[in-house]
Amino acid sequence: MKKNIIIIATAILFVVLFIVAASFYNNQKDKALSNASMEKIEHMQRDYSPTMGPVDAKVTIVEFFDPACGTCSAFYPFVKQLMQDNPGKVNLVLRYLPLHQNSDVIVSIFEAARLQNRFWETLERAYQTRDAWIEHHVSRPEKLWGQLDGLGLDMEKLNEDLQSEEIARRVKLDILDAQQLNVSKTPGFFVNGKPLVNFGYQQLQQLVESEVAANY
């Protein structure tokens, strides 16, 4: 019987040790990541980055996203809700991180739509119709194309702009910035430069609220 107690105690010890080590490690990483992203703050936002919400807001959410990423799509209404809950205090900057195959073309379409001032409409339409243009985790730009009716886009111009070097440069620069900021998954969030290390709705909400409280 005494042995069974030794065994159970050892098993519990292993679990406790694991949890303690994990939280210690995450804490250290959290600090290191925060410091690293503060040093690389110039990579956080580019003058061309699409922005939503009040320009003078003191809290800025930066989101690296891939339109083919289901979690990005699920977070989008939540992020909008966060902005509504803090009216005038929070804005959103989107950065491209096309990790899925062909997603670079999808974000180029967004960027081309932005030249026609239809970025957010196009983004929302793409999120709504995800099932229609994503097949086995591969983006099918030609199928998204058919979903863009009624947005007021000049499709001919859109097609022309897709070839532009400036758009390719922007997408590339966003990807490079993501690497600099250690973002390897989407959505990758920063709030006023602080990375969201433990991923989740609640954690993001807490981070935004703590920044709102600190700045207002």
Added chain:
Amino acid sequence: MVEDKIKKVSQLGWLLIFICWLIAMAALFGSLFFSEVMGLKPCVLCWWQRIFIYPLAVLFLVGMLTQGDKADRSVVRYTLPLAIIGLGFAIYHYLVYSGFIPESLQPCSKDLSCAEINLQLMGFVTIPMLSIFAYSTIIILLLIYRKRFC
């Protein structure tokens, strides 16, 4: 007198299995720490080594619990083969790691190289080294157990 001696001997047997279990548990939690906490993705060969060490954590536990105060002797029959196969993968992985077997000859996907060294504890201890250490210690202890108690 004799009973005392028998008891002492079976204590030693239990202790051997207990140490094996500790090693298997350390490997289980350690590998989960590397992959789930530190985010080091396990390559194909790492997975094969995991496959043969994870059941050992359960088998040794059952072997210790079922027979009251002493370990279940047949635990050796079921755990030794797993440990030996696992050691085979560990040695193979070590050879790939240290460059004796060229990368192109081994079955890793392109995006996750088994030859890439992404962790060195104290400057020289790599994950395949830990794996070889764990498997071979378990094998040695089991062989001692088999010789003395089976």
